[in-house]
Amino acid sequence: MLAMAPLAGAALSACGTSGPGGSSGGGGDGKASWWYLSGDPNETIRKDNIASWNEANADSTIDITFFQNDAYKTKIKTAIGAGQAPTMIYGWGGGTLASYAAAGQVMDLTDWLDQNPDVKNAVLPASYGPATIDGKVYAYPNENASPIIFYYNKRVFEKVGVSAPPTTWDELMSLVDTFNQAGVAPIGLAGQSRWTSMMWLEYLFDRQGGPQVFDAIFKGEADAWSNPDAIAALTLTQDLVKAKGFIQGFESITADSNADQALMYTDKVAMMLHGSWTYAGMKNDGGDFVSGGNLGWFDFPTISGGKGDPKDTCGNPGQYTSISSGASEEAVQVAKDFFAKGIMSEEIVQKFVDSGQVCIAASAADKFAASEDKDFLEYAYGLTANAPVFQQSWDQALSPATAEALLSNIDQLFSLSITPQQFADNMNATLGQ
Amino acid sequence: MATTTGTAPARTGPGAAAPAPGRTSEHRSTKTGSVAWMAIPAVAFFAFFGAVPLVGVFVLSFMQWDGLSPSPTWLGLGNWTSILTDPVMWRAMGLTFGIMIFSWLVQTPISLLLGVFTAGTQKYRAVLAVLYFLPLLMSAAAISIAFKALLDPNFGLAASLGVPWLALNWLGDPTLVLFVVIFVLSWMYVPFHSLLYQGGVQQIPKQMYEAASIDGAGTVRQFFSITLPQLKYTIITSSTLMVVGSMTAFDLIFVLTGGGPGNSTRVLALDMYLRAFRANQMGPGSVIACLIVLIGLGLALFLRRLGGKDANSSQMEGL
Numbered sequence: 152m153l154a155m156a157p158l159a160g161a162a163l164s165a166c167g168t169s170g171p172g173g174s175s176g177g178g179g180d181g182k183a184s185w186w187y188l189s190g191d192p193n194e195t196i197r198k199d200n201i202a203s204w205n206e207a208n209a210d211s212t213i214d215i216t217f218f219q220n221d222a223y224k225t226k227i228k229t230a231i232g233a234g235q236a237p238t239m240i241y242g243w244g245g246g247t248l249a250s251y252a253a254a255g256q257v258m259d260l261t262d263w264l265d266q267n268p269d270v271k272n273a274v275l276p277a278s279y280g281p282a283t284i285d286g287k288v289y290a291y292p293n294e295n296a297s298p299i300i301f302y303y304n305k306r307v308f309e310k311v312g313v314s315a316p317p318t319t320w321d322e323l324m325s326l327v328d329t330f331n332q333a334g335v336a337p338i339g340l341a342g343q344s345r346w347t348s349m350m351w352l353e354y355l356f357d358r359q360g361g362p363q364v365f366d367a368i369f370k371g372e373a374d375a376w377s378n379p380d381a382i383a384a385l386t387l388t389q390d391l392v393k394a395k396g397f398i399q400g401f402e403s404i405t406a407d408s409n410a411d412q413a414l415m416y417t418d419k420v421a422m423m424l425h426g427s428w429t430y431a432g433m434k435n436d437g438g439d440f441v442s443g444g445n446l447g448w449f450d451f452p453t454i455s456g457g458k459g460d461p462k463d464t465c466g467n468p469g470q471y472t473s474i475s476s477g478a479s480e481e482a483v484q485v486a487k488d489f490f491a492k493g494i495m496s497e498e499i500v501q502k503f504v505d506s507g508q509v510c511i512a513a514s515a516a517d518k519f520a521a522s523e524d525k526d527f528l529e530y531a532y533g534l535t536a537n538a539p540v541f542q543q544s545w546d547q548a549l550s551p552a553t554a555e556a557l558l559s560n561i562d563q564l565f566s567l568s569i570t571p572q573q574f575a576d577n578m579n580a581t582l583g584q
Numbered sequence: 585m586a587t588t589t590g591t592a593p594a595r596t597g598p599g600a601a602a603p604a605p606g607r608t609s610e611h612r613s614t615k616t617g618s619v620a621w622m623a624i625p626a627v628a629f630f631a632f633f634g635a636v637p638l639v640g641v642f643v644l645s646f647m648q649w650d651g652l653s654p655s656p657t658w659l660g661l662g663n664w665t666s667i668l669t670d671p672v673m674w675r676a677m678g679l680t681f682g683i684m685i686f687s688w689l690v691q692t693p694i695s696l697l698l699g700v701f702t703a704g705t706q707k708y709r710a711v712l713a714v715l716y717f718l719p720l721l722m723s724a725a726a727i728s729i730a731f732k733a734l735l736d737p738n739f740g741l742a743a744s745l746g747v748p749w750l751a752l753n754w755l756g757d758p759t760l761v762l763f764v765v766i767f768v769l770s771w772m773y774v775p776f777h778s779l780l781y782q783g784g785v786q787q788i789p790k791q792m793y794e795a796a797s798i799d800g801a802g803t804v805r806q807f808f809s810i811t812l813p814q815l816k817y818t819i820i821t822s823s824t825l826m827v828v829g830s831m832t833a834f835d836l837i838f839v840l841t842g843g844g845p846g847n848s849t850r851v852l853a854l855d856m857y858l859r860a861f862r863a864n865q866m867g868p869g870s871v872i873a874c875l876i877v878l879i880g881l882g883l884a885l886f887l888r889r890l891g892g893k894d895a896n897s898s899q900m901e902g903l
Contacts, residue, residue: 225861232651250864254653343755343844400737402756402845408729410736419738552863563846566756 181205181214183238183478183485186227189217192506193294196499204493211485213239231256236475238482239489244281244290244471245547246554252289257473261288263487270491275511275536278469281543290471291490295508296535297426298466299350302433303447307335307421316422316449320358320387323452327396330421336398338391339420341406345558346546348565350424351391353465353542354451355384361458362540369548371583377575380458385564385571387454392565402566409436416440424451426466427531430524431507448530464538467547469511504528509535553581638877645870652864663867673872675847676855683766683851684830690770691777691826692819698774699781700811713782720775728839731768755841758848765837765849772836773829777822784818785811824887831880852876 187197194217205212216237218226223241230236231251240257242248251257264271270291278292303316311333317323330337341347356364360380367375375381391397398420404410412429414420416437423429434441453461472494474486493499495512503510504518509531516536519528535541546554560577563569569577645663649656667673702713719727734741735754742750754764792810801809834853837843843850843858850858852872860869 228651228861228864232653234654250650250652254650256652343841345842345844398738400751400753400756403735403737403753405732405736405755408733408736410739413739550864552865555858555863559844559847559850562844566758566845568758568846 181212183211183482183489184214184216185239185241185472186216186218186223186230186237187241188220188223190220192502192508196502196506200493200496200499204489208488211488213485213489231475234477236477238475238478238486240290240473240475242290242471242473243467243544243547244292244469245543246550247547248282248289248471248473249284250550251473252284252287256476257289258476258483259287259289260291260474261286264288264291267491273495273513274469275513277535277538277541278511280541281468281548282471290473291494292469292471292511293490293494294470294511295503296466296468296511296531296541297428298464298509298531298534298538298541299354299424300427300430300448300531300534301422301424301451302415302429303422303449304415304418304420304445305447306445307418308447310418311335311421313421316447317452318449320452320454324391324394324396326421327391327394331395335418336414336420337395337422338397339404339411339414339423340397340401341404341411342397342401342562342565343403344406345562346544347406347411347425348561349545349558350426350465351388352384352561353545354424355387355454356381357459357463357465357540357542358451358454358457358461359384359387359459361460362463362542365542365545365548368578368582373582374579375582376578377572382571382575385574388564389567389571392567397565402562412436415446427509430527430531434507434524448527450534460539462538463540463542464534465542465544467544468535468541511535553578556581641870641873641877644866645874647867647870649866650864651860651866656866659867663871667868667871667875672847672850673852673855676850676852677875679762679848679850680831680833680852683762683769683833684827686762686766687769687773687830688823688826690766691774692823694770695774695777695822696781696815696819698778700785700807702778703782703785716778717775719772720779722772724772724835725839727768727772728836731764732840735764756845758845761841761845761849765840768840769833769836773826777826780818780822781815784815788814820887820890824884827883827887828880831876831883 185201188194197215198217201213201215227236227240227242231240231254236256240251242251248257252259274292275296278296279288282288282290282292301316307330308314308316311330313326313329317326327337340351353365360378360383364375364378364380364384367378368381398404398414404414409429409432411423411425412432413436415423416433430441430446433446437446440446450461453459472490474483478486497514500510500512500515501518503512504515504522507522507524507528509515509528510518516532519525519532522528542548545557549557557578560569560574564571564574644656646658646660647656648659648662698716702709702716732755733739736743737751737753740751742748752760755761788811792814793806796806796810832853833851834857837849837851837854838857841849843854853876856869856872856876859865859872
């Protein structure tokens with residue numbers, strides 16, 4: 152057991168040495184710096200993006216460094232706390248951005264964006280929500296949206312003799328019985344990852360009570376979690392669990408191994424609620440599952456008596472890049488130039504669309520038609536662009552402390568070890584923290 | 585030797601092999617005085633990476649800090665009272681001790697027997713020993729990811745071997761997951777402790793066994809009357825490492841379960857991490873860090889006491 156401590160140390164120091172060392176603040180060889188996530192297709196897109204930017208702008212060059220997702224989340228926090236942040240801070244907006252803003256570590260971009268409407272309007276207006284804190288914009292939305300989509304397996308539907316996906320919650324519940332009787336698990340869920348289960352609550356809260364239920368929670372209003380609509384949505388969730396809606400043993404399935412996607416393309420489940428990025432995953436790993444037209448998608452069902460607009464969408468409305476308030480004036484200027492001309496250039500937008508992502512550029516709409524994933528991309532873009540409310544993922548929207556408590560309570564809600572009322576009580580205790 | 589080869593790349597020819605004679609004699613002359621300064625690198629290293637952060641954590645435990653704002657604010661005992669009355673922390677404490685005790689109960693007998701076996705002279709022993717030690721070469725993160733994949737109810741071991749009863753809710757059942765954690769921890773650390781016991785067994789003088797077999801003692805009797813008593817200090821060392829290691833068990837559980845389902849595998853070290861780095865509450869995180877240090881230290885001292893007052897006396901009397 153001794154080996155544990157040294158191993159943990161080695162893992163930490165490995166993270167440390169893989170860092171850029173010198174390129175903190177506005178340092179390095181470039182005039183500005185940017186930390187970004189590793190992993191294709193976006194790593195290659197950005198690598199080429201920065202290479203051509205540096206070639207064209209020899210006096211305002213940018214250093215880009217790539218980090219693995221989870222390592223990045225811890226590293227960026229530490230770097231910001233230590234005053235060693237890169238010029239441009241990649242992020243997800245919401246509660247984490249709010250904590251940076253409260254600590255005075257990111258620049259207020261409101262005035263600059265108002266003075267440059269071309270830059271401001273280059274991306275969908277709906278994407279500004281998570282970047283806006285107390286009426287001020289602290290990050291520039293860019294890249295791609297990841298709406299959460301209800302997928303279904305047409306092969307399984309056909310085999311069991313179900314003609315169409317459900318449009319109401321009651322239909323969904325009766326389909327659960329149909330599929331269970333036919334010996335197919337109705338819904339795939341990677342419950343061990345917890346944020347996957349959270350997506351159900353996001354949609355159910357909205358369909359049941361409308362966006363104001365979560366708004367009250369977000370604002371920290373007292374007892375916001377025990378709103379009758381919230382309790383009703385939590386009860387519906389447990390009804391679905393009790394009706395064996397989710398595949399047996401879903402609490403042991405993890406999303407990071409993409410086992411939930413595999414359940415879909417191996418015909419082990421009929422439906423799955425998941426982020427839009429899983430389309431590409433199932434296309435790559437599922438053989439002819441996607442290309443053979445076996446994957447379908449539909450709007451999240453409505454609830455009878457529910458107050459939410461059926462067009463409301465949940466997920467991540469985009470990526471959010473902020474400028475460090477510790478950056479030099481010169482670095483800030485480079486970052487602003489890059490926001491205006493480089494981060495969402497025509498060429499970059501085209502590349503995102505080509506890679507099958509739901510690019511949030513206003514100009515992306517016309518580009519989907521030529522894609523081989525046209526049907527899916529147009530559906531997902533429409534879901535994003537036409538949503539009256541695009542609810543950001545709760546674990547991103549809430550403060551880090553609340554998000555942590557939320558995930559562990561969701562786990563217990565889905566395993567039926569706490570009641571909806573206990574869930575609400577536990578979460579009410581975190582309000583205003 | 586390492587320093588002389590490092591500092592003398594320019595020197596070639598026969599003189600290069602010998603260390604500089606002038607410097608060696610200098611060393612000798614200082615040795616007659618105090619050699620305390622030779623400990624400076626080690627002490628400095630410990631002070632910088634051990635003592636300073638420890639003091640920092642202690643101070644931080646009285647402060648409120650999110651890890652982002654430039655300056656923490658003083659809070660007094662607030663963090664301590666909130667943590668010491670937090671049921672989540674007490675649950676984590678209980679779990680930590682539970683895992684500690686069960687890991688010890690599982691790992692000690694297995695390591696001891698494997699150690700004794702690999703210290704012998706049987707056929708194929710070396711080959712088997714290499715196989716047993718393989719887990720030692722893998723990182724905790726890699727082991728966790730591999731086990732996560734193996735335990736997947738639909739695509740894991742159960743599906744590939746075609747054994748349906750293996751398809752349990754391994755990581756999703758709040759009770760079962762504890763056994764999974766203890767099993768994977770043991771799988772990972774048994775090789776290390778076997779290595780300790782192998783070394784310990786090889787130190788036991790052969791004459792003892794010869795004398796015992798002349799007196800008619802069989803293998804089992806020899807094991808309980810010679811091997812086990814002779815391994816007393818190895819057992820204490822190995823147990824100390826296991827117990828203190830359990831206090832800080834983090835990486836494997838973090839990757840394997842993340843503390844879930846719910847809080848059922850949220851051990852103390854994980855609780856500390858989640859509070860400090862996920863929830864941005866450095867103060868409460870530091871309180872738990874202090875608790876871990878205090879309890880770990882206490883346990884280590886207690887186990888040392890177990891060695892008895894004659895801890896430094898010989899076990900080899902009469903040989």
